[in-house]
Amino acid sequence: MSQPVINTFAVIGVGLIGGSFSRALKQAGVVKRVIGFDLDSANLAEALQLGVVDEIAADYAAAVSSADLVFLAVPVRAMTAAVSACAPFLRPGCVVTDGGSVKDELVVACEQLVPAGCFFVGGHPIAGTEHSGAKASFATLYQGRRCILTPTSRTDQQALDLVQRLWEAAGSRVECMEPLTHDRVFAAVSHLPHMVAYALVHAVNGSAEEEENILAFSAGGFRDFTRIASSDPSMWRDIALMNRLPLLAMLDRYQSEFAALRERVASGDGAWLENYFTTSKRLRDEII
Ligand SMILES: NC(=O)c1ccc[n+]([C@@H]2O[C@H](COP(=O)([O-])OP(=O)(O)OC[C@H]3O[C@@H](n4cnc5c(N)ncnc54)[C@H](O)[C@@H]3O)[C@@H](O)[C@H]2O)c1
Numbered sequence: 001m002s003q004p005v006i007n008t009f010a011v012i013g014v015g016l017i018g019g020s021f022s023r024a025l026k027q028a029g030v031v032k033r034v035i036g037f038d039l040d041s042a043n044l045a046e047a048l049q050l051g052v053v054d055e056i057a058a059d060y061a062a063a064v065s066s067a068d069l070v071f072l073a074v075p076v077r078a079m080t081a082a083v084s085a086c087a088p089f090l091r092p093g094c095v096v097t098d099g100g101s102v103k104d105e106l107v108v109a110c111e112q113l114v115p116a117g118c119f120f121v122g123g124h125p126i127a128g129t130e131h132s133g134a135k136a137s138f139a140t141l142y143q144g145r146r147c148i149l150t151p152t153s154r155t156d157q158q159a160l161d162l163v164q165r166l167w168e169a170a171g172s173r174v175e176c177m178e179p180l181t182h183d184r185v186f187a188a189v190s191h192l193p194h195m196v197a198y199a200l201v202h203a204v205n206g207s208a209e210e211e212e213n214i215l216a217f218s219a220g221g222f223r224d225f226t227r228i229a230s231s232d233p234s235m236w237r238d239i240a241l242m243n244r245l246p247l248l249a250m251l252d253r254y255q256s257e258f259a260a261l262r263e264r265v266a267s268g269d270g271a272w273l274e275n276y277f278t279t280s281k282r283l284r285d286e287i288i
């Protein structure tokens with residue numbers, strides 16, 4: 001598909017995800033002017049100073065009133081209030097899209113909030129790091145990474161095509177998924193691992209009966225496994241709460257898997273353990 005050109009692109013929440021999308025689209029030459037708005041004024045000033053955005057706005061109205069496309073990259077539980085605050089100021093024909101990690105509830109709400117004549121398309125780039133803020137953003141974050149779009153029966157086809165072409169210009173491979181399917185899939189492959197990493201840090205820290213500073217002894221295994229426990233706490237609070245039911249189903253599944261593993265360690269069943277680890281290694285090796 002040909003590359004689109006967006007005259008005015010507004011980014012609401014100029015952090016890792018919003019800032020990286022802005023940088024990537026600027027670098028690809030598909031946006032002429034980027035206006036950023038963020039509740040954290042120090043972060044917004046830094047975004048301007050780093051050239052992540054071309055201009056900064058004092059409020060939602062100033063950010064979106066001349067925009068052809070609005071990208072929201074705020075924590076998921078802040079998303080609908082942000083769309084609601086932007087809605088009265090959107091120009092006719094404006095396309096509103098987001099990068100939130102949870103989709104079903106959010107897409108339903110945002111579709112209703114965007115006024116007639118404007119269009120909403122749900123999205124989620126499957127790329128990130130454990131760092132936050134404009135300073136953490138970089139233009140190549142989305143190169144070769146998936147971006148999931150979650151159209152519904154209400155989604156405008158032209159708006160969907162435009163959002164797809166923008167993610168492709170940023171280097172992503174775009175796939176479409178139903179919002180609820182998206183939430184179940186990412187509860188398993190993204191949200192559960194973050195919960196496990198957060199809990200693992202607590203479990204190891206809490207085990208320090210004889211050695212006070214046990215975490216200081218951690219090396220590659222612990223550090224590789226728990227990199228994502230350094231991710232922003234409020235972002236992950238929001239994801240855990242908004243994707244509660246799919247996440248609870250995966251936490252239960254994990255708990256029973258872990259109980260089975262515990263039982264075989266307790267009974268000294270070496271053959272079972274080796275077979276179990278062999279299957280895990282094969283499955284994990286296959287995705288790399
Ligand atoms: N970090 C990741 O790995 C990752 C990956 C994919 C999607 N996401 C999703 O992208 C979104 C943004 O995450 P991020 O990693 O860029 O976080 P971030 O903390 O780097 O950036 C979010 C920014 O939004 C601002 N903000 C918060 N509430 C706001 C509001 N109501 N209005 C305006 N600005 C507001 C914050 O000040 C912050 O600068 C989240 O919904 C997250 O679930 C994150």
Ligand SMILES: O=C(O)C(=O)C[C@]1(C(=O)O)C=C[C@@H](O)C=C1
Pocket residue numbers: 100101125126127128129130189190191228231
């Ligand atoms: O690499 C990381 O730090 C991430 O956590 C990125 C990651 C994930 O793979 O789980 C986190 C949240 C998202 O919504 C998408 C991607």
